[in-house]
Amino acid sequence: MGGRKVTTALKPKLWNRDFVAVCFSSFFLFMTFYILAVTLPVYVTDQLHGSQQQVGLMMTAFIVTTVILRPLTGKWLDERSPKRILLLALILFTVCAAAYMVVHSYSALLLLRLIHGISFGMAATATGAIAVGLIPEQRSGEGVGYFSLFMSLAMVVGPFLGLTIIEHQSHTVLFSVCICLGLLSLISGSFVRIPVKAAKAKTAQSAEAGWKKLIEPKALPISIAACFLSFSYGAITTFLSVYANSIGLGSYSSYFFMVFAAMIVLSRPFTGSWFDRYGPNLLVYPGVLLFTLGMLTLSLAGSPVVFLLSGAVLGLGFGALLPSFQTIAIQASPAHRRGLATGTYFLLFDSGYGIGSYVLGVVAAHSNYHRMYFVAGLVVACSAVLYYGLHHRKQQANKRGAELAA
Template sequence: MNKPALWTKDFIGIAVTNFFLFMTFYFLLVTLPVYVLHELNGSEAEAGLATTVFLISAILIRFISGQWVEHFGKKNVLVASLVVFLTASSLYPFTDGLTSLLVLRFFHGIGFGMATTAAGAVVADIIPHSRRGEGMGYYVMSMNLAMAIGPFAGLAIMNRWTIQTGFAVCTAVAFIALLISFVLKKDRPERGEGTNKFKLNLAPAQLVEKTALPIALTGTFFAIVYSAILSFVSVYAEELHIGAASGFFFVVYAVVIVLSRPFTGRWFDRYGANAVVYPSIVLFAAGLLLLSQAGGAGLFFIAAGVIGLGWGTLFPGFQTIAISKARPEKKALATATFLSLFDLGIGFGSFVMGAVAAGLGFKVLYAACAVYVLVGLIVYYFVQKNNTVSEHAS
């Protein structure tokens, strides 16, 4: 029996759109702090606010974006959000102070939060049920590739040219994402034809998808640790005197994900979630332990590969579970719930992990994180004990 097609025009289109969306995000994540410090004469704390404000607006807008998707349709909301995202991307050269930058970052986060929610709902509809784990794995891989290429390109462009050139590149990338979104197949809104007047419902059941909450909170548990990698691995590399090579950490991370994705997604679909999640948690912990023992570039990059195999498989697995449990009309809300709690974990974790690193050092931090992740085996066991997902049976 032939498998239903996965690599359709729409699937490739939404994956590429997602890649450009996240590439802009990671591009600015590494370059804006430098812009705040050197161009706007801000402090390190003010530089951090540029990311915090962005994430706050993205999280807040996701709580109502799911309702917009249900009422107006996935493609309509995706296109509208990418217009907002492109407009914000084009305005960075005109910021002349910290206040204007923070206002712009809040506006930009709105576009990002809406777009990631709508894109997640689009891809959930496109992927055949029998290939849900495989398809979601490839979709999330577009984020992983953006995480490697975005910071690398951002720092390279800024070092060779200027931050203004970087802003122009971000605008061009956001424009390409918008263009691609136009060719996606138009869907029908879940609530009729979307012609009735939209009425925002602030009831908790309409802001959070309860079927996604258990796995979303589990993802948040692990996101706290993942923030220690996102926020501090480059600083740790400086401590190891390999700072020049730190940008390649996420390149190695992404390469391993690309090489493993054809297998891990299919295993998820064939054997179910637990067969993939439990080994991935162990690999994630092993990678963190290796990172804590690194004394030079060799073990540093081996750790990057193991973490890529572990966390790079774990994250799409959790997102697949979150979406699979929701009814068709609630998949956008499930995506919003999962991503919002994940971002909260990243934001909270960055603060906590920074405090731990300041007191104990990075080697102890990453060793402690390995133990923390192993505790996650117990957390996942109890969350999934009576609610095991088996994608091939869905």
């Protein structure tokens, strides 16, 4: 990971039918997730006449079952056929998307969200683990970066499409689009061919007891740092449009996400290759600094220029941090437990996202959104301290030990 470079001529092929298929399967999966994330609160309040508390419970129900299924799916992926698990999850996900058509009460919607969270937790973990397995080891940083790019694009296209539909069309059209996206995710996933691993992949499963059957311990340190990142990231996806309206910039909300995504897209070809050539430290510390500065700038926003500038800075920081943390979690874990490592990473990332959305919402309720984003920036800064204590310092100690042994 040091200063060693991998020449282009020796680079194994990254882009092939299987990697492209799993990337698109993930893209359509997350498109559906983000469309529903921004439109169901409106559906609950306008169509089902629910309260804000019921909106929060509906979103929490989805996150809870997603978080529970993450580690379970990681374990299943390492023990069973990943392709079957992926297809089963995507079939259930698509059936749930269709079920929104026939749900006309809050209690039925709440039950549906619980089941939909199960299917999403399984499918998102499966696509992530399968993608990692298809990426050549020498291009892991670059490959994970491009895979997460598809998720980042879904984060922008999904809300924009969802809000546009409910503004000009009915909820029937909205749910029909979700069904189509679920089918596209299923079709894309069915095209993925997963290489048959060596027989030792399954026999190498260690006889771990207790929680280690569901959690990969070596992925925990970096996943804790990622939890702090997602804690603050939740404030962007959950409260940005409300915050923008409160400062008279509501019409710029969609542009914020476009700028945010554009910076991720523009930086991704560089960040992935830099990770593989020079290691994660070159990306993580600047990434934390940029994300922190972006949050602080957002907390002070009062004009369109400052508002959109904060989106650009946040996009650069997030684009460097998300794939770096995920790649570190994968590389730190044994090859036969990478499914568990993926599940462990997203277990903490999703948990941080859900907790952050709630806690920062309480901060905003007792103060204002300016202070909320300021606090979110301070929390992100803490992830640099955690990264150094949980990963970087250990990396340095291992390097010194290897030098002494030599």
